[in-house]
Amino acid sequence: MKILAIESSCDETAAAVVEDGTRVLSNVINTQIELHKLYGGVVPEIASRKHIENISAVVDKALDDAGLSLEDVDAVAVTYAPGLIGALLVGVSYAKGLSFAAGKPLVPVHHIRGHICANYIEDPSLEPPFVCLVASGGHSNIVNVKSRTEYEVIASTNDDAAGEAFDKVSRVLGLGYPGGPAIQKAAESGDPEAIRFPRVNMGEGGLDFSFSGVKTAVLNYIHNTEQKGGEINKNDVAASFQQAVIDVLSDHLMIAAKDAEVKNIALAGGVAANLPLRELIQKKAGKSGFKLYYPKPLLCTDNAAMIGCAAYYEYLAGVTADMSLNAYANMDIADPII
Ligand code: KG4
Ligand code: ZN
Numbered sequence: 622m623k624i625l626a627i628e629s630s631c632d633e634t635a636a637a638v639v640e641d642g643t644r645v646l647s648n649v650i651n652t653q654i655e656l657h658k659l660y661g662g663v664v665p666e667i668a669s670r671k672h673i674e675n676i677s678a679v680v681d682k683a684l685d686d687a688g689l690s691l692e693d694v695d696a697v698a699v700t701y702a703p704g705l706i707g708a709l710l711v712g713v714s715y716a717k718g719l720s721f722a723a724g725k726p727l728v729p730v731h732h733i734r735g736h737i738c739a740n741y742i743e744d745p746s747l748e749p750p751f752v753c754l755v756a757s758g759g760h761s762n763i764v765n766v767k768s769r770t771e772y773e774v775i776a777s778t779n780d781d782a783a784g785e786a787f788d789k790v791s792r793v794l795g796l797g798y799p800g801g802p803a804i805q806k807a808a809e810s811g812d813p814e815a816i817r818f819p820r821v822n823m824g825e826g827g828l829d830f831s832f833s834g835v836k837t838a839v840l841n842y843i844h845n846t847e848q849k850g851g852e853i854n855k856n857d858v859a860a861s862f863q864q865a866v867i868d869v870l871s872d873h874l875m876i877a878a879k880d881a882e883v884k885n886i887a888l889a890g891g892v893a894a895n896l897p898l899r900e901l902i903q904k905k906a907g908k909s910g911f912k913l914y915y916p917k918p919l920l921c922t923d924n925a926a927m928i929g930c931a932a933y934y935e936y937l938a939g940v941t942a943d944m945s946l947n948a949y950a951n952m953d954i955a956d957p958i959i
Contacts, residue, residue: 626929629712630704639929698932757890811860
């Protein structure tokens with residue numbers, strides 16, 4: 622079964638054709654990063670307008686790269702939640718148009734389910750149940766993946782998402798947007814133990830995250846050092862901040878995996894592209910006897926191949942939408958509206 626998938630929830634206009642869930646026939650990503658860099662973060666209205674301009678060419682290229690026409694695909698899939706509402710609406714409207722015009726089923730996909738499913742593309746031998754850390758610009762969750770279409774949230778963030786914290790700290794350090802790759806690069810030349818930033822735990826076994834404290838601690842450190850006329854070593858700040866975040870992400874993931882009594886753990890979302898995070902979790906997973914899965918960086922950040930993969934399993938489970946499909950800025954991964 623070949624699925625044409627569309628993703629437009631944030632600042633990437635993306636389309637892909639995926640066969641039977643895990644065979645990626647094409648994967649086109651038009652990123653708006655350069656444009657949003659000017660403002661230090663994503664400007665929602667600009668993102669929506671760029672999606673409108675680009676979506677047609679991106680979808681055409683995805684079909685071309687796969688050597689297919691719209692008639693050859695078996696379904697059209699689209700991210701309908703969560704994300705920037707104006708951005709989501711562009712993809713949803715376009716997918717509805719294609720589905721109606723070609724008479725193909727329309728499959729709505731939850732963006733975070735897509736991120737998790739990127740792991741099946743990377744390694745089709747991965748089988749649920751497994752526990753997945755999803756860390757992106759908008760989300761920080763630990764999810765119990767019970768089957769390819771059944772999910773249970775074990776932990777969420779009480780404030781900032783991990784990626785959001787990377788982006789904000791990067792901005793304060795003048796390292797640019799997106800913050801994750803910039804912080805990772807600066808950290809390579811820094812000492813992760815130079816400054817002890819807080820590792821926030823929510824007390825009594827709580828696995829939820831809170832990243833606003835570490836972000837504020839970085840801001841305070843910079844202000845205090847500047848006030849005293851001291852010099853800021855950006856590389857040390859980046860490395861110490863990154864270490865604080867990845868310590869917490871990895872600790873909580875290991876506890877959740879042990880509690881859930883699974884054998885496999887996985888990573889997903891843009892922050893999962895972070896190399897020191899992967900290495901740290903690999904080390905801890907090895908010690909505790911878990912097998913770790915993670916997608917290549919291109920499949921960690923936003924793309925439509927992951928949406929095509931998730932759509933395949935949703936379709937097999939009977940999920941389709943009609944022309945009344947709407948987009949939603951927020952939606953629990955466990956309880957989709959459709
Ligand atoms: O999954 P994604 O592309 O979009 C959302 O769904 O939010 O994630 C983007 C986030 C950004 O906050 C970016 O700074 C972060 O992922 N990111 C990273 C890395 N690459 C991207 N964070 C840490 N290390 C990286 N190498
Ligand atoms: Zn995402």
